[in-house]
Amino acid sequence: MVSVAEDRPLLLRALxxxxxxxxxxxxxxxxxxxxxxxxxxxxxxxxxxMVQTPSLAAEVTLQPLRRFDLDAAIVFADIMTPLPxxxxxxxxxxxxxVEPLRTAAAVEAxxxxxxxxxxxxxxxxxxxxxxELATKNVPLxxxxxxxxxxxxxxxxxxxxxxxxxxxxxxxxxxxxAHALLNTLTEVSIRYLRAQVxxxxxxxxxxxxxxxxxxxxxxxTFGLPYHRRVLAAIEGVPRIFLAVGAxxxxxxxxxxxxxxxxxxxxxxxxVIRSRLPGRTMQGNLDPAALLGDxxxxxxxxxxxxxxxxxxxxxxxxxxxxxxxTAPEQVARLVDVVGGFDRHAGRR
Amino acid sequence: MVSVAEDRPLLLRALxxxxxxxxxxxxxxxxxxxxxxxxxxxxxxxxxxMVQTPSLAAEVTLQPLRRFDLDAAIVFADIMTPLPxxxxxxxxxxxxxVEPLRTAAAVEAxxxxxxxxxxxxxxxxxxxxxxELATKNVPLxxxxxxxxxxxxxxxxxxxxxxxxxxxxxxxxxxxxAHALLNTLTEVSIRYLRAQVxxxxxxxxxxxxxxxxxxxxxxxTFGLPYHRRVLAAIEGVPRIFLAVGAxxxxxxxxxxxxxxxxxxxxxxxxVIRSRLPGRTMQGNLDPAALLGDxxxxxxxxxxxxxxxxxxxxxxxxxxxxxxxTAPEQVARLVDVVGGFDRHAGRR
Numbered sequence: 001m002v003s004v005a006e007d008r009p010l011l012l013r014a015l016x017x018x019x020x021x022x023x024x025x026x027x028x029x030x031x032x033x034x035x036x037x038x039x040x041x042x043x044x045x046x047x048x049x050m051v052q053t054p055s056l057a058a059e060v061t062l063q064p065l066r067r068f069d070l071d072a073a074i075v076f077a078d079i080m081t082p083l084p085x086x087x088x089x090x091x092x093x094x095x096x097x098v099e100p101l102r103t104a105a106a107v108e109a110x111x112x113x114x115x116x117x118x119x120x121x122x123x124x125x126x127x128x129x130x131x132e133l134a135t136k137n138v139p140l141x142x143x144x145x146x147x148x149x150x151x152x153x154x155x156x157x158x159x160x161x162x163x164x165x166x167x168x169x170x171x172x173x174x175x176x177a178h179a180l181l182n183t184l185t186e187v188s189i190r191y192l193r194a195q196v197x198x199x200x201x202x203x204x205x206x207x208x209x210x211x212x213x214x215x216x217x218x219x220t221f222g223l224p225y226h227r228r229v230l231a232a233i234e235g236v237p238r239i240f241l242a243v244g245a246x247x248x249x250x251x252x253x254x255x256x257x258x259x260x261x262x263x264x265x266x267x268x269x270v271i272r273s274r275l276p277g278r279t280m281q282g283n284l285d286p287a288a289l290l291g292d293x294x295x296x297x298x299x300x301x302x303x304x305x306x307x308x309x310x311x312x313x314x315x316x317x318x319x320x321x322x323x324t325a326p327e328q329v330a331r332l333v334d335v336v337g338g339f340d341r342h343a344g345r346r
Numbered sequence: 347m348v349s350v351a352e353d354r355p356l357l358l359r360a361l362x363x364x365x366x367x368x369x370x371x372x373x374x375x376x377x378x379x380x381x382x383x384x385x386x387x388x389x390x391x392x393x394x395x396m397v398q399t400p401s402l403a404a405e406v407t408l409q410p411l412r413r414f415d416l417d418a419a420i421v422f423a424d425i426m427t428p429l430p431x432x433x434x435x436x437x438x439x440x441x442x443x444v445e446p447l448r449t450a451a452a453v454e455a456x457x458x459x460x461x462x463x464x465x466x467x468x469x470x471x472x473x474x475x476x477x478e479l480a481t482k483n484v485p486l487x488x489x490x491x492x493x494x495x496x497x498x499x500x501x502x503x504x505x506x507x508x509x510x511x512x513x514x515x516x517x518x519x520x521x522x523a524h525a526l527l528n529t530l531t532e533v534s535i536r537y538l539r540a541q542v543x544x545x546x547x548x549x550x551x552x553x554x555x556x557x558x559x560x561x562x563x564x565x566t567f568g569l570p571y572h573r574r575v576l577a578a579i580e581g582v583p584r585i586f587l588a589v590g591a592x593x594x595x596x597x598x599x600x601x602x603x604x605x606x607x608x609x610x611x612x613x614x615x616v617i618r619s620r621l622p623g624r625t626m627q628g629n630l631d632p633a634a635l636l637g638d639x640x641x642x643x644x645x646x647x648x649x650x651x652x653x654x655x656x657x658x659x660x661x662x663x664x665x666x667x668x669x670t671a672p673e674q675v676a677r678l679v680d681v682v683g684g685f686d687r688h689a690g691r692r
Contacts, residue, residue, distance in 0.1 A: 024351075029351075032577075092358025124364065131584040147434050159507075161505075161507055162664075162667070164632070164633055164636065164667045164669065165669075167631065167633030167636065168633050168636025168667075168669065170633075170644075171633065171634065171636060171637030171638065171642075172637055172638055172641070174635065174641075211611070213591070213611075214610050214611055214613075214631060215613070216648070217631075244557070244590060244611075246592055246593045247612045248610045262654065264560050265557070265559075265560055265590075265593045266593045267560075267561070284511065285560060285563075286510070287510055287513030287514050287517065288517065290510065290513065290516030290518065291514065291515060291518055292518055295517040295518075295520075296517075299517075302562070318508075321510045321514075322506070323510065323511075323514065
């Protein structure tokens with residue numbers, strides 16, 4: 001007889017703190033350009049059209065789950081998705097481009113829309129995907145960008161290797177930066193709550209550019225806002241993702257979230273010792289999927305072994321590269337599925 | 347009476363392990379686009395022409411020393427400088443671009459030139475600068491790229507945010523990667539020895555992309571080669587620079603070098619505790635120079651305080667941004683010059 005608890009999706013069990021025998025697994029950017037079926041959709045619609053058309057967004061959200069035995073879906077969207085509702089048009093070329101926002105007046109002029117105004121198409125997508133997944137017992141993840149990462153794009157005006165305009169702005173115009181972060185925090189809360197209301201069962205907050213900052217800067221401009229966003233998400237578990245942030249674990253330890261997702265640079269066993277009681281998510285180098293079968297298996301097993309000792313959600317340290325062969329993802333699913341996390345106990 | 351030891355340049359004293367009362371100071375990319383006099387030279391010559399014409403390279407090397415009371419010059423060149431002598435043409439657009447090198451045959455075809463063939467113009471520049479600096483008692487730094495960083499550009503074909511082709515190649519073609527790293531190590535040794543013979547008084551090895559890799563990958567493809575290069579430099583102190591490498595300090599601790607230069611992400615006091623006996627170099631965020639006078643002074647003093655407790659060379663965590671106002675650099679020189687590192691002892 002299967003108990004109710006065992007019926008619960010593995011991902012949610014791991015996020016509830018259960019040290020599961022198999023690591024649940026999903027991949028950042030699992031719906032993406034490495035899949036020929038994704039490229040077939042993309043041939044007929046722009047990235048923005050895909051995100052903003054619920055039938056297309058639901059289709060690409062579900063594509064990787066048809067191919068691979070994954071333990072979660074993540075809704076197809078972008079961290080910049082809420083910005084147009086704030087009065088900031090976004091284009092993609094291929095990364096996001098906005099008119100740089102660098103004055104107090106421009107920050108003051110930002111709209112703070114109601115939750116259901118921010119991205120109604122995304123809520124529709126979430127409902128469609130939930131309906132499709134009802135029989136599969138696979139949970140659906142919603143997400144948003146962390147305020148400090150959204151501010152990086154808004155102030156810089158685009159992605160950047162160094163984000164120097166943004167980093168200089170934080171120093172020259174701290175009060176305007178705080179006003180912007182405050183607005184982004186309020187909108188993020190409304191946006192993520194709307195996703196939960198529409199059916200998201202987990203929320204992941206992406207601080208993709210956390211690694212730009214030293215700890216003092218992060219404590220001033222990142223931590224207070226990220227804490228507020230995470231604290232405002234109720235009813236579903238929260239995962240905080242930070243890239244290049246091995247030096248910020250002291251800050252991350254203060255955030256109210258069930259899971260922490262980290263990149264490949266530091267071993268999960270080291271991260272876990274700094275973040276006791278959290279579910280670890282990660283952290284295979286996405287470049288491992290560009291290796292051969294032998295190197296992929298070796299690297300995946302090293303991540304799996306480092307994840308033993310507490311709850312672990314297997315993932316990459318960052319998104320799937322477009323050059324990835326789908327066969328490599330299938331192989332990775334097999335390796336993770338075949339790893340018994342309790343073997344050492346028997 | 348001034349002793350001979352006190353006549354010795356402050357930079358060399360700090361690299362010899364002396365806990366000097368004032369931190370010697372220089373800045374990565376101190377000769378660069380933030381200086382109008384540099385732009386005046388650049389208006390008449392391309393970057394490559396500037397590097398390859400000793401009179402121009404010496405001129406821009408010396409420009410920051412005329413404006414600011416700095417404790418070292420660094421010869422004007424690029425980490426890609428040795429590549430043409432190996433049979434790899436390099437263009438700049440504005441970052442380096444090469445024909446991607448991804449086959450065993452292409453690696454096999456690389457030339458290993460004699461030291462004095464690699465960049466004879468650079469040796470000429472070093473001699474010119476030494477002559478000019480003879481009366482100033484300011485030492486001259488030579489430099490090169492670490493083999494793993496050079497391999498990143500060669501295999502990727504250019505700079506890149508993710509260097510995914512390079513990271514995949516290390517996994518798919520490890521023996522070709524090792525052959526390439528071996529060749530780059532041999533050429534680097536010859537190149538850096540030639541710089542010492544021409545008058546370089548310190549050598550800095552730039553591992554600008556160390557931070558791409560996890561520790562296992564770095565131990566396989568980085569550490570053995572970087573150890574060989576550093577061990578082969580005789581007669582002058584060596585500084586190893588690694589960016590984004592807070593997770594690789596265990597590896598860096600194994601390298602034979604007097605100084606370690608780190609980025610701004612981690613406090614120098616933390617780095618020092620992991621690398622006892624080394625001279626710390628760094629680590630002000632270059633974005634601090636884009637702040638105002640108050641924020642710059644506060645951030646510089648925080649770095650200076652973190653550097654107390656052993657030898658410290660004040661520098662940035664990465665190169666000067668082109669948007670930097672020269673007046674900010676002058677202010678920084680004043681702040682560093684006015685900080686008494688022995689004050690707490692009295």
